[in-house]
Amino acid sequence: MSLIIYNTLTRRKEPFETVEPGKVRMYVCGITAYNYFHVGNARVFVFFDVVRRYLMWCGYRVRYVQNFTDIDDKILKRAMDEGSTMQEVAERFIAAYFEDADRLNVLRADSYPRATHTIDGIQRLIHELEQQNYAYAADGDVYYAVRQFAEYGKLSGRKLEEMQAGASGRVELEDDNDKKRNPFDFALWKAAKPGEPAWESPWGAGRPGWHIECSAMVRQELGDSVDIHAGGVDLTFPHHENEIAQSEAVIGKPLARYWMHNGFVNMDGEKMSKSIGNIRLTHDLLVTYDPMAFRLFLLQAHYRKPIDFTAEGLDAAESGWRTLKDALQYHAQFAKLPGWSIDALPDLESSSVDRFNQAMDDDFNTPIALSVLFELAKDLRREGNQLIHQGNSDMPIEKLQQSWQTLKSLANVLGLEIQPASEEVALEAANGLTDAEIEVLIQQRQDARKAKNFAEGDRIRNELQEKGIT
RNA sequence: GGCGGCAUAGCCAAGUGGUAAGGCAGAGGUCUGCAAAACCUUUACCCCCAGUUCGAGUCUGGGUGCCGCCUCCA
Numbered sequence: 027m028s029l030i031i032y033n034t035l036t037r038r039k040e041p042f043e044t045v046e047p048g049k050v051r052m053y054v055c056g057i058t059a060y061n062y063f064h065v066g067n068a069r070v071f072v073f074f075d076v077v078r079r080y081l082m083w084c085g086y087r088v089r090y091v092q093n094f095t096d097i098d099d100k101i102l103k104r105a106m107d108e109g110s111t112m113q114e115v116a117e118r119f120i121a122a123y124f125e126d127a128d129r130l131n132v133l134r135a136d137s138y139p140r141a142t143h144t145i146d147g148i149q150r151l152i153h154e155l156e157q158q159n160y161a162y163a164a165d166g167d168v169y170y171a172v173r174q175f176a177e178y179g180k181l182s183g184r185k186l187e188e189m190q191a192g193a194s195g196r197v198e199l200e201d202d203n204d205k206k207r208n209p210f211d212f213a214l215w216k217a218a219k220p221g222e223p224a225w226e227s228p229w230g231a232g233r234p235g236w237h238i239e240c241s242a243m244v245r246q247e248l249g250d251s252v253d254i255h256a257g258g259v260d261l262t263f264p265h266h267e268n269e270i271a272q273s274e275a276v277i278g279k280p281l282a283r284y285w286m287h288n289g290f291v292n293m294d295g296e297k298m299s300k301s302i303g304n305i306r307l308t309h310d311l312l313v314t315y316d317p318m319a320f321r322l323f324l325l326q327a328h329y330r331k332p333i334d335f336t337a338e339g340l341d342a343a344e345s346g347w348r349t350l351k352d353a354l355q356y357h358a359q360f361a362k363l364p365g366w367s368i369d370a371l372p373d374l375e376s377s378s379v380d381r382f383n384q385a386m387d388d389d390f391n392t393p394i395a396l397s398v399l400f401e402l403a404k405d406l407r408r409e410g411n412q413l414i415h416q417g418n419s420d421m422p423i424e425k426l427q428q429s430w431q432t433l434k435s436l437a438n439v440l441g442l443e444i445q446p447a448s449e450e451v452a453l454e455a456a457n458g459l460t461d462a463e464i465e466v467l468i469q470q471r472q473d474a475r476k477a478k479n480f481a482e483g484d485r486i487r488n489e490l491q492e493k494g495i496t
Numbered sequence: 497g498g499c500g501g502c503a504u505a506g507c508c509a510a511g512u513g514g515u516a517a518g519g520c521a522g523a524g525g526u527c528u529g530c531a532a533a534a535c536c537u538u539u540a541c542c543c544c545c546a547g548u549u550c551g552a553g554u555c556u557g558g559g560u561g562c563c564g565c566c567u568c569c570a
Binding site for chain 1 (some may be wrong): 497498499500501502507508509510511512513517518519520521522528529530532533562563564566567568569570
């Protein structure tokens, strides 16, 4: 069996075939750098990181590009509020992006293009659109004429005639609406208002609209057509629809073969939105939750379905992660067993790998893939516990090593890895005891209990409890 | 008004027409000086109605309920 992917464009699952054999070009819409990214953004970064890892696991060479939008009204507003500059705000939150994404174990992209670094390409594209009558200038603005693009609406499955302008209730009466020939025309270039950052252009000083930057950056970084273009489901319309209109009008071929969109992270069944004020930032979440537990939480549902963000769900994921982590960590116990080889890597357990691959091949069914991990982890954890509590294990060493290696490898494909600077280190710093010292105390307590010296045993137990070890 | 999605155990969540994965939580038990830990065992007729079929959670039609998109959002 081989990989099939649900393509938003065709509304079907399709066999995955790349433009160039063995190579995947992938573009993921990144953040607008005006704040820490929220838990919904995190789903995008984590899930498509898994897509990337799985493609690599399948042997593809993946070129992965994710942009930063560093020109935008929201950034500008924040800068004004802070008495700062757009550039300063953007730099700060781009740095914050890396900090948080790293903690979530999201692999670094091959390239992170920015709107401000792509002004030439943006202007060139607008110019080409204008020459071919897809764009028109009006008072220093430049708009895309959606009527000129016959296929407008093909990605989101709608027709211009059937759309209700302003149905979302978000659009106020804009003063530039009368400049547009059609209400669905959108800005490619915006004339600068006094005091705003601006770039010189044939249409006057101004800055790019939102959609055009992605068209220009894809072209610059990956060429005309990419294999996978991805983002949150809300980007389907208008953002990705507009990207298609911009790019395909000029290049005359598909911008992307597969359009992938992940579902929302909802808060108590409702979409996160600024107006409701229920936005949860990943940066804040990671203060109280293990990043890997959050990653697990995000992968426990299929990517196209909405996830409800609840404390119960997070707590459950935290427990689940502990199970996986225990199994992975028991490497320390297993490696002491005679016959455990460090050098010779065993072949992986084929039935587990097959089931894992089969699940992932079916449009990245991570919940099933995870069930394979848990089955391995439960066995390993039991063996590890028996080793610790009874000093022996029933599982043959070869089987043990094979299972552990399989779990380790598959968990890696999902990006679930114990991070070196995790809470172990923090805990150790907090209680002032090293692992070795704790082991000694536990041993002393066991000796005392064997000798029926319960008072001493309880005393050590209390001491350990005070240090947060149970 | 247009387009689309979802409804499976206490919670989360998979599921290719043949008698329901996995996680979390809970319950009972073993062990123990007590407790914890650990280990073992255990928990579903799949929103409603009708139909197709030897057989439907899985297909068809009709309900009911919830959700998303319809120009600045992941």
